[in-house]
């Protein structure tokens with residue numbers, strides 16, 4: 001895909017804090033924390049040192065069977081201690097998509113182990129993004145990612161992202177005896193930054209519990225302080241059956257992800273040779289990736305980026321809202337977590353033929369990296385961004401919108 005794309009490349013050569021430099025030495029503000037992951041900012045030598053120490057002590061070894069390593073154990077303990085999940089157990093993976101596969105297979109396998117193998121159907125939300133592996137491609141709430149691959153996981157459906165009633169109706173339509181799990185991000189990220197009402201997730205948790213459907217929270221974007229807490233979902237006061245994480249757990253210094261499941265879900269499999277969960281991957285529990293994650297969590301805690309993120313959230317919200325009056329802008333979505341979206345008007349995207357890619361290019365030419373999806377520009381900066389840098393980001397986005405408006 002990307003590796004076979006043609007044309008000139010934008011070569012990123014160096015990074016420090018919220019800044020990047022290209023191979024010409026030009027500097028850019030990283031308005032997206034790369035792909036939503038560099039929560040502590042770039043260039044943290046503390047993480048590099050931890051990686052070096054781990055590589056020279058124990059580079060890597062499998063965690064299959066009863067094998068373990070100290071960083072994987074410590075990371076699992078630390079995540080479990082903060083997870084809003086009953087009696088939590090941690091399964092480590094190499095990223096978000098792989099964790100979604102793991103959660104979906106565990107959900108189905110759990111019901112099968114309980115003698116209910118018919119419970120295989122997965123429900124997700126419009127605009128939801130869950131990676132692009134097999135299950136993720138099947139349950140993603142954006143058609144453009146689902147089509148053209150032939151049949152994948154067929155037993156799935158998508159419901160509006162903000163309606164508890166629609167979820168319950170869908171569970172009843174499919175039949176509670178067929179539904180395994182419901183997947184939801186605390187705030188929809190890649191799909192365009194859509195937050196829900198404060199009561200939505202309490203309703204979801206209640207409906208799922210009442211109908212015997214597992215509630216899986218995909219916190220790949222929302223965790224590790226991006227919403228001012230550990231896993232994002234704490235903001236809504238509910239305890240899911242599983243939490244999927246990746247990205248900010250290591251701020252992306254090395255790839256890592258995982259699933260935190262409730263003890264009840266793990267119970268049929270945990271340390272039970274007779275009824276195992278036949279699933280796992282080569283690099284799961286990689287000690288060096290875990291060492292990077294531990295150093296990253298040290299920074300999050302020591303610098304209290306949880307509290308910092310709440311301040312950044314309101315600063316970013318205030319700054320982004322100033323764009324609401326721009327003639328090209330239909331809607332600004334911000335104020336829940338350190339992330340925001342600016343959606344262009346239908347007229348701009350339609351009759352005027354403006355694309356978000358043009359706005360992205362204008363902003364980058366002015367030294368700010370944004371993310372473009374078909375209808376919106378997205379921002380999700382590192383949590384260490386300052387007020388001056390937020391101001392620079394937003395005024396550059398305005399200048400990019402002005403430049404594109406003038407051209408059309």
Ligand code: PMP
Nearest residue numbers: 095096097129130131218220221
């Ligand atoms: N879930 C969510 C909510 C995501 O944002 C992403 C990645 N953007 C994924 C899953 C997939 O993660 P990965 O790209 O590491 O497979």
